[in-house]
Amino acid sequence: MVNEKLRFRLRLALWVITGLVVIAVLVAGVFYIQRGAHLELKGRILKVRTLATDENSSVAIIDFRITNVADYPWVVRSVNVSITDADGFLVEGSTVADSDVTRLFDYFPLLGQKYNDSLIIRTRVPPRQTLDRMIGARFEIPENKLAHRKDLVIRIEEVDGAASEIREGGAH
Numbered sequence: 001m002v003n004e005k006l007r008f009r010l011r012l013a014l015w016v017i018t019g020l021v022v023i024a025v026l027v028a029g030v031f032y033i034q035r036g037a038h039l040e041l042k043g044r045i046l047k048v049r050t051l052a053t054d055e056n057s058s059v060a061i062i063d064f065r066i067t068n069v070a071d072y073p074w075v076v077r078s079v080n081v082s083i084t085d086a087d088g089f090l091v092e093g094s095t096v097a098d099s100d101v102t103r104l105f106d107y108f109p110l111l112g113q114k115y116n117d118s119l120i121i122r123t124r125v126p127p128r129q130t131l132d133r134m135i136g137a138r139f140e141i142p143e144n145k146l147a148h149r150k151d152l153v154i155r156i157e158e159v160d161g162a163a164s165e166i167r168e169g170g171a172h
Contacts, residue, residue, distance in 0.1 A: 041066045041074060041125065041156055041164035046132070048152060048168065049111050051104065052143035059096065059104065060137050060146060063116055064154060064166055067130040074125040077159045081137035084151040093137030101136040119156070 043066035051059045062081065068074045081093040096104075098118040105114045119133035135154060139146055152168035 039070045039072060039074060039158055039160070039162040040068075041166070042069055043067060043154075043164075043166040045152065045154070045166060045168045047115075050143050050146050051108055051111060053138070056142060057138060057140050058143035058146045060093065060139065060152070061101065061104070061111060061134060062137070062152070062154065063132070063134045065130060065132050066119075066125060066156070066164075066166065068125040068127055071127050073127055074162075075159045076119060076121055076123045076125070076156060078121065078157045079119055079135055080155045080157075081135060082153050082155070083139065083146065083149040085141065085145050086148045086150060088150065091139055091141055093139045096136035096138055101134070104136065 043064055045062060045064045047063040049061040051061070053059055060081065060083075079095055081095060083091050083093065085091055098120055101118060102114065105111055114134070116132045116134040119135050123133070125131055154166045155163060156166070157163045
């Protein structure tokens, strides 16, 4: 009798474990199938150039690389740039129009050459593709504070509401 109870419990435990394994495999399969459905941009900042426009404001020209890891296109709704200054304060930048960025490169050869196109509204990042882009942002802080920032963040929003942030690695 004790032997039959033990045998019954072992069979029951085997069926429960088998059921849990089947459920785990099904859940893993669903996650595997849906892996490209999550809209997200991965990226990194390649180069940041700063320029003083007057004694209390400055401009940052940021070159970066983004990769759309989803199976669907990413259409840009907005781009925002912010920094954390050396004192730990968050400073929001105002994005600069592409035509004005081109003029900055024309008027200030110290900036070097313009390597990439600007990331503008309605830019389409195809699925599983990588793009090199740039953005200009004006900050109401002196160039010295901008150059000695703790962090720089580019926030890119998609037309359907998704958003991704690219942070500067090893900021000053």
